[in-house]
Amino acid sequence: MNAPASMIRLTTQRQIILEELSKVTSHPTASELYDMVRKRLPRIGLGTVYRNLELMAESGMILKIEVGGTQKRFDATTDEHYHIRCSVCGRVDDIDVPVVKELVAQAKESSAYMIQGHHVEFTGICSDCQKKQH
Amino acid sequence: MNAPASMIRLTTQRQIILEELSKVTSHPTASELYDMVRKRLPRIGLGTVYRNLELMAESGMILKIEVGGTQKRFDATTDEHYHIRCSVCGRVDDIDVPVVKELVAQAKESSAYMIQGHHVEFTGICSDCQKKQH
């Protein structure tokens, strides 16, 4: 009698993708995650990784970080926080700068947009790359 | 006697690309700019547009905006300012929120990175897209 409820299944693929992402703080790309997951599920497809990361990001379980660089990155830490990207090697780290709540308030006043959120991306050179610059 | 100075030429292509970018405040993508420029230079190649946008961005004449969305965007306004992107249609607008200089100072204290800069990207729904949501 009810309309068929669209079921979201708990597949092994999904669980392992989330587990592997939760293990690291490196903000891996989809294909980095694919390599990590393949050690436990050698037959998983790259498309499955993309599909599930997208789904989990939409549902708010994880964060999709779209910053500079060519690939999107993912983050199991969903607390609001900022990032810094190395302009040499592209790595992305968390940065411990407190979130500025006033920014969203100011944005609401000065824009006709319906504001949803904000993100701050710092750029710089990571310590590894600083050393390598002879 | 001097080492041959690598000459940067003032080509018509370069001038027109910069002129067209300066006309708008819409943060066009490379292919949007290609369409704009082609009206005046029908034989220009898309590669030329990419090449020159990259060059101008490196030299600081223009800004390359790498935010959410699939394509990079370009900006003739080089003063430090923040942007807002519509999560529905992807358009990018300037937002009149004052730049927070303290952010970089704080980042320098709390990170081993050599900090180069920062950018704030707000997300929201633009007024056009608000209307269309029946």
Next chain:
DNA sequence: TTACTAAATGATAATCATCATCAATTAACA
């Protein structure tokens, strides 16, 4: 347990943005 079915997967192809290559053209300058 078993059977049913819609959701999900894995393999593969398609798409899209960007970059690389290279012969032909051209801006700068002697």
Next chain:
DNA sequence: TGTTAATTGATGATGATTATCATTTAGTAA
């Protein structure tokens, strides 16, 4: 005006992401 290295336009290559679809499977109920 001739020389030459920088640049262009055409084209192909690359890399990331998305779409397609036959096959598999999680969830459910008999």
